[in-house]
Amino acid sequence: MMSTTPIPFYILCGSLGAGKTTLLMRLLEHWKSQGKRAGVLMNEAGEVSIDGPRAGTIAEQVMNLAGGCVCCDTKEDLSWGIAQLVRDYESDVIVLECSGMADPAEVIDGVTDLYTARLAHLEKVIALLHPIPTDRDSMGGFVTKQAIRCADELILNKRDLYVPGHWETFKASITAQNPYARVWETSHARVEPSLLLEPIVRLSPAQTVNVEFGVPRPSATSKRASYHPxxxxxxxxxxxxxxxxxxxxxxxxxxxxxxxxxxxxxxxxxxxxxxxxxxxxxxxxxxxxxxxxxxxxxxxxxxxxxxxxxxxxxxxxxxx
CATH class of the missing domain: 3.30.1220.10 (CobW-like, C-terminal domain)
Known part of the structure; x- marks a missing residue:
């Protein structure tokens, strides 16, 4: 049996155009400054990767999962990509940028597979959102709702483009769906990576639990919401x-x-x-x-x- 220590794995998900690639570049700069070899999995809905080459200017290795949604069409490629980044490229950390079409819950299902979990340990789900009108019954509305529900970190981006009243309504609608994640309000995805990547402090962790979502903020109650996976x-x-x-x-x-x-x-x-x-x-x-x-x-x-x-x-x- 293969013996290895799983490396940290992060998921970036959220609305189309919310700033996921901008945040990814900030994270890659941070890991590079620490001397860590960051492996990137880029999932783009089109047949050609557009954002992958940008990440490749900083990351040690970028693997493109283009031509489909990582939660369904390219789900098998996800496990294969993780294995290649760990075994062949010796990555110290892996980050997956999901397309705006990918259901984060399905991605979580894929990376918590026992076979894949021996190589990479899911540390956090980071969701980026911006206040655009979305039909809840549409694909984009469903994906956004799933991203909010699954997130450990909720980054509300592009604050500079909205008037205060509109922004506060947007923020309230997000925290109502997930009052347990940390909330960041920013523009241009300006979030301090070292703070964002701080390990989640879990209360009385059970040894059998390898993934927990929606850990309460310090000011919130310690009771877990029933809808958090x-x-x-x-x-x-x-x-x-x-x-x-x-x-x-x-x-x-x-x-x-x-x-x-x-x-x-x-x-x-x-x-x-x-x-x-x-x-x-x-x-x-x-x-x-x-x-x-x-x-x-x-x-x-x-x-x-x-x-x-x-x-x-x-x-x-x-x-x-």
């Missing part, structure tokens, strides 16, 4: 009992939005891949991989009982 990694120290696991699959809570992982059954030599994405049924499929992944299952959802889900899953171990 939590990804819980349950590591499996041994093979599973087939009968008990099939029973566990029937008890998945309705708050669970995604589950995935790898393991083996006690009476079968094949590596198994587990996938669950409602409203579809959970599936178990034999799989052959080049590298043996960690045996674990990742649970992603909102408001579910983490401890109960973990305990019930661990009861499926053959030697439990």
């Amino acid at each position: 939590i990804a819980t990694t349950v590591r499996l120290p041994g093979p599973l009992n087939l009968v008990r696991f099939l029973s566990w699959m029937k008890t998945l809570p309705p708050e669970l939005e995604r589950a995935k992982g790898f393991f083996r059954f006690a009476k079968g030599p094949e590596l198994q891949e587990f996938q669950y994405a409602p409203p579809g049924n959970a599936t178990i499929t034999p799989i052959t991989l080049l590298d043996e992944p960690s045996h674990a299952i990742v649970l992603i959802g909102r408001g579910y009982d983490q401890e109960h889900c973990q305990a019930e899953l661990l009861r499926c171990l053959e030697n439990c």
